[in-house]
Amino acid sequence: MKVEFAGDVKNLTSYIEKDAKAKIDSVVEEAVKEAEKLLNEKKEELLERAVVDVEKLLSDAQARLSAEKSSIDMEVRRKVEERKKELFQKVVEEAWKRALEEAEKKTERYKKFLEKVLIAMSNEAGEDEVIAYVRADDLEDVRAMVQEKGLKNVVEVKDVKEVGREIKGGVLGKSKSGGVWYNYTLEKAFDELLREVYPKVLEALGF
Secondary structure (H helix, E strand, O other): OOOOHHHHHHHHHHHHHHHHHHHHHHHHHHHHHHHHHHHHHHHHHHHHHHHHHHHHHHHHHHHHHHHHHHHHHHHHHHHHHHHHHHHHHHHHHHHHHHHHHHHHHOOHHHHHHHHHHHHHHHHHHOOOOEEEEEOHHHHHHHHHHHHHHOOOOEEEEEEHHHHOOOOOOEEEEEEOOOOOEEEEEHHHHHHHHHHHHHHHHHHHOOO
């Protein structure tokens, strides 16, 4: 039987090519599967890492926001306190200005204040004889009040400048027998009034 070598070679070549192609396809298919498997594994790993990174970023962001909020809260409180002091200071300045004007003009309200503190000083001194020191402008009024109210322990009324002092109004008493001073000046009364009304002023200012 005659073998057609050329045909056999052609057939063999075709077989080899088909076999090789099948093997290559098989290898490629396996490689693709492995690649897909690896990709899926890596994808899961990347997703997990991404979730962790996002959670960490959120956590860090929350921490920063909390820190910034605390900082902002402190700043707001500081500014509120500053504003509160500014407003209160304006109220104080205006009130003191009015008090000085009342004293300067010797209004009826100031005269009532003068009489009130003079009696209070006399009561505090008790049996102690005192000298009442006042502004030059108040000398006559205070002397008249001492007589009118029968303040026998107020033995003298003098200009406050005689003792090297200066007051804006009211009375500064000194024990005649010793170095006891009785401070019933306008300045002292105003300071005490401020401490008393401070909470009410803040409330009126909206704090």
